[in-house]
Amino acid sequence: MIRSVLVANRGEIALRIVRAARERGIRSVAVYSEPDRMAPHVLEADEAYPIGPAPASQSYLRGDVLIEVARRAGVDAIHPGYGFLAERADFARAVESAGLCFIGPAPDTIAAMGDKVEARRRMVAAGVPVVPGLTDAVADAAGARRAAEELGFPVLLKAAAGGGGKGMRVAHDPAEVERGYEAASREALGAFGDGRIYLERFVERPRHIEIQVFADAHGHVVHLGERECSVQRRHQKLIEEAPSPTLTPREREAMGEAAVRAAAAVDYRGAGTVEFLYRGGDFYFLEMNTRLQVEHPVTELVTGLDLVDWQFLVASGEPLDFEQADVRLTGHAIECRITSEDPYSGFLPSTGTISHLEVPGGPGVRWDGGIQRGHEVTLHYDPLLAKLIVFAPDRAAAIARMARALDELVLTGVQTSAPYLRSVMDEQDFRRGDLSIAYMEEHPELLSPSLSEREFLAAAIAGALLEDEYRGRHRTPRITAGVRNGMSDWRTSGWPWRGNEWKSR
């Protein structure tokens, strides 16, 4: 069994991994950039080492430094979390060359899935449905045009080295293909150092449904059901849920079986996700993510499995002690990503110091956070502050629970996605489960605050006064919670009580 692990990450996921290690009796070693010196993932780990200044390129992305720290700390394994070095085959190889265990699949699996054309070829060979399209990159704009005319319009030009939507262009006619080819190829070359482009038929208004897979080192592969991730903006997911609101048991089984075939075809090991586009009962392989994902908690809640614990077990050579038939999905889980972005200014990143934090609680509520009061939010890292996850017997109850939990949340000092997420919980299409990847674009009304500035200010004042009256006697009036979340820098006279009266209560 692994006895010690270096967590090559920061924020909520680093803390999540440190917690799992503690429960398994594994010594955890955190790393931190200068501004993260006092971050929760550092304080909760058994040991912590500095790795450099704030920019990720000089800290969390320094593979050589991380491996050196792992050696110095005498750990057995490195857990990369997500982002940063999690899907860098060369880093995984360097970790293994240093005689350490990389918690993830084999480096060759990471490399194969990182190349989208290669991944597609392997999936076709394994009998996994893919979007009609090419299995090779095209040579030039004329080649792209010929291929598009054969496939039929509209088509999507994609970067072979791609991911995350970079180097993607939709084309509705031959001229658009030629123009799109040049732009996509240039963008892909800039982003990935690889300008190869291939084509697929463009699937309009699909849903993004992904299957969690898990494999041990002995050839056993299972799937843990799906996550619906359609509520996203520019490839950043905002809400994820399990199960998907409308997938039938037969569709789930078919997608699950396809995902297991996909994983088996690349000798998968550990936690992985097979992404699909879904439309009208058809589904198509999109890509495979060879890491633990941000949204893994919704799967944990409906399966009762601890995925990080299973990553440790599988990396230690333990076999999965359950089979596909033992995997039962119960209830409904929803995750909301609390990000430091201002939904009412086009999701512009917001910076500042977290001045107040009250975390929601109660039954069926989970908070995976990496922040505390006094934490400074900068532009150096991605804006994910925390994940609020709820679990309830069915979807309607989960939505009600999420709305309640978001009302309880108090997070001030930066603007956050929370008020936007709260408004989604009341929105009719969301409530009906009528989702697609265009959901956010198709609901621009959610991008304005529900209160006018004047109402907002009046409510804030009333809220602050009422809170003073009610504190210690009743639950804080509901209006204050909603208002306080949008009131990052506004004070009556000190936060949020009048004068110092509260002290004498």
Ligand code: MV4
């Ligand atoms: C597609 C597609 C429609 N048709 N492929 C987005 C990034 C990369 N993972 C693949 N993506 C897409 N591929 C075909 N043939 C639409 C998208 C897409 C998307 C997919 C999943 C989640 C969000 C998305 C947002 C925009 C476009």
